[in-house]
Amino acid sequence: MNNTDFKAVLSAIPGFSSLQFRLLKENVQARIKKKRVSHILETESYNVKCPFCSSKNFIKWGRRTDMQRYRCKSCKRTFNSLTKTPLARLQRKGHWLKYAHCLKYGFTLTKSAEICGIHISTAFRWRHRFLTNMKQIKAKKVGGVVENGHLKLKESFKGNRRIECNREYRDVFVLYGIDANNNIFDATDKSCSLDGLKEEFKSLFKLNSLMIARKGSVYYEFAKSLKIQTLDDTSNTMFKSLSGRLESYKSEFTSWIYDHFKGVATKYLENYVSWVRLLNEFKAGPSALTILYRAKSVEKYRHQPEKVKRFL
Numbered sequence: 001m002n003n004t005d006f007k008a009v010l011s012a013i014p015g016f017s018s019l020q021f022r023l024l025k026e027n028v029q030a031r032i033k034k035k036r037v038s039h040i041l042e043t044e045s046y047n048v049k050c051p052f053c054s055s056k057n058f059i060k061w062g063r064r065t066d067m068q069r070y071r072c073k074s075c076k077r078t079f080n081s082l083t084k085t086p087l088a089r090l091q092r093k094g095h096w097l098k099y100a101h102c103l104k105y106g107f108t109l110t111k112s113a114e115i116c117g118i119h120i121s122t123a124f125r126w127r128h129r130f131l132t133n134m135k136q137i138k139a140k141k142v143g144g145v146v147e148n149g150h151l152k153l154k155e156s157f158k159g160n161r162r163i164e165c166n167r168e169y170r171d172v173f174v175l176y177g178i179d180a181n182n183n184i185f186d187a188t189d190k191s192c193s194l195d196g197l198k199e200e201f202k203s204l205f206k207l208n209s210l211m212i213a214r215k216g217s218v219y220y221e222f223a224k225s226l227k228i229q230t231l232d233d234t235s236n237t238m239f240k241s242l243s244g245r246l247e248s249y250k251s252e253f254t255s256w257i258y259d260h261f262k263g264v265a266t267k268y269l270e271n272y273v274s275w276v277r278l279l280n281e282f283k284a285g286p287s288a289l290t291i292l293y294r295a296k297s298v299e300k301y302r303h304q305p306e307k308v309k310r311f312l
């Protein structure tokens with residue numbers, strides 16, 4: 001729009017009716033929010049490279065949906081900073097921060113949809129797009145005194161419209177543990193077996209680890225098989241003082257699964273396990289901005305600034 005047209009719009013505003021003025025205000029606010037999210041996600045992209053061939057030889061290629069587009073000189077394809085991320089092609093960016101806020105506080109899909117003015121199916125799609133990357137953000141190593149446990153859930157087909165009659169619902173396990181530095185490690189498994197534990201956690205333990213495990217338990221067998229020292233005396237004072245952390249994780253997990261999310265489908269269980277792990281990483285929970293950053297990329301997640309509050 002040229003300056004003359006813009007001035008004409010400004011001069012027309014005093015003649016607007018209350019309704020017209022409100023509509024204008026809402027439109028402008030929605031536009032600002034959308035631009036703000038695009039700006040946040042683009043400025044975070046300090047290390048942009050072509051998502052198709054990883055080349056850094058690219059040029060700017062105009063803007064689309066409020067995001068800078070690039071064209072790779074090597075493979076000739078165009079992209080923006082969200083291409084090939086879980087947030088690619090999602091619409092209504094202006095509501096993303098608000099939605100991340102809803103996720104942080106565990107609002108139901110219905111309430112989140114209502115707050116953000118989106119359809120409930122969109123709220124569901126966003127939830128899992130936002131959580132997809134979280135699965136990759138795991139403790140690389142654990143050490144010191146390590147506590148562990150497991151939770152048994154019944155297989156769930158929530159949301160699946162075609163459930164076979166007389167289907168037998170199997171058990172599903174969430175295996176988890178916490179080390180001396182509060183690093184949480186976890187996995188979902190169809191059994192709580194020695195093989196399952198080995199497959200998930202074999203390379204996780206540092207040499208100095210001391211695993212708390214009762215004699216005869218599968219974790220005890222696991223520790224013995226990897227030559228990890230164990231502490232199996234339940235009367236030990238150290239054991240008593242530590243066990244609170246595990247109980248706290250367990251109650252938080254069940255509270256999120258059953259109270260906030262009202263039960264979860266087994267096929268998405270890993271996403272939710274990752275979510276509880278993320279919650280435990282931050283004392284006051286992750287900010288909406290952190291949720292958004294991690295939804296987009298896991299590359300430098302530990303160094304994201306916590307400055308979302310001014311955007312909400």
Ligand SMILES: [Zn+2]
Nearest residue numbers: 050053072075
């Ligand atoms: Zn390329």
